Amino acid sequence: MTCSPFCSCLQRRVFLQTSGILLLAPSVGLAQTTSREGVDVGGNSVFTQLVSAETIEQSAAQQYAQMLQQAASKNTLGGKDQPQVRRLRSIAQKIIPHALGWNPRAxxxxxxxxxxxxxxINAFCMPGGKIAFYSGILEQLKLTDDEVATVMGHEIAHALREHARERMGKNAATGIGANLLSSVLGLGQLGQTVTSYGAQLLTLKFSRGDESEADLVGMELAARAGFDPRAGVSLWQKMAAASKGAPPQWLSTHPSGNTRIADIQANLPKVLPLYQRAGAIQVK
Known part of the structure; x- marks a missing residue:
């Protein structure tokens, strides 16, 4: 969905792009971790350990491929030469190198x-780096590149922090109940439970805590990639305006606009220096 986000990247970034797949070329070295800068969201949930990352990523890849096939059959899949597709992939190429510091699997x-x-008005990143934007979020909100990067960083953060894996682990644990310990040891019933939840990846709902965490990790990713993290404020103002009446699907489990704007503003001092270094600009 690479260089560590804990330091500046001096290595040459080379990407191969074919049919929407962005691959980091083997010639790219991995930057070394120095000191931790940026936001602090703590470690991953223990519930992620109840579910195989490979299982989740394989299921996500299958569902993503099916979604693309359905879109193509309806002539709603953007072609590689469409300006908005090129724009999205260009922004992704700048953000993805900073993903490894959050999840080595990336x-x-x-x-x-x-x-x-x-x-x-929707966008998502499934486990394994499968990103999709709906044209409505770009056209109706008239997003700037910085705002697109904010949305993309947020969605990538869900994948990096393995929120789907955590949610499915919690669901599996709840379903197993009293047999949890024996199931973990044997993995029989747990595996069946996880498989049953795997088909829900496209519709899986994250908690508000997950959404707040993705906001912070996403703004750091965007800042390190050279996008203005202050765009999060204007983005959520646009979202608030669009959500009057029936809220967009994308906002159904998200914190309120005022809450997330306050959180973004409180964390800007942690990421603005990263943005300044990435773009070699003076932040005012």
Missing amino acids: KNWRWEVNLIGSQQ
């Missing part, structure tokens, strides 16, 4: 970025 993900023609 080095081997087969990142994909695609555009679906739909009036829905």
Whole structure:
């Protein structure tokens, strides 16, 4: 969906782009971790350990491929030469190198970025780096590149922090109940439970805590990639305006606009220096 986000990247970034797949070329070295800068969101949930990352990523890849096939059959899948598709992939190429510091598995993900023609205000990144934007979020909100990077960083953060894996682990634990310990040891019933939840990846709902965490990790990713993290404020103002009446699907489990704007503003001092260094500009 690479260089560590804990330091500046001096290595040459080379990407191969074919049919929407963004692959980090083997010639790219990995930057070394020095000191931790940026936001602090703590460690991953223990519930992620109840579910195999490989299982989740394989299921996500299958569902993503099916979604693209359906979109193509309806002529709603954006072609590689469409300006908005090129724009999304260009922004992704700048953000993805900074993913490894949040999840070492991201080095081997087969990142994909695609555009679906739909009036829905929606975007997502499935486990394994499978990104999709709906045209509605770009057109109706008239997003700037910085705002697109904020949305993309947020969605990538969900994948890096393995929120789907955590949610499915919690669901599996709840379903197993009293047999949890024996199931973990044997992995029989747990595996069946996880498989049953795997089909829900496209509709899986994250908690508000997950959404707040993704906001912070996403703004750091965007800042390190050279996008202004202050765009999060204008983005959520646009979202608030669009959500009057029936809220967009993308906002159904998200914190309120005022809450997330306050959180973004409180964390800007942690990421503005990263943005300044990435763009070699003076932040005012």
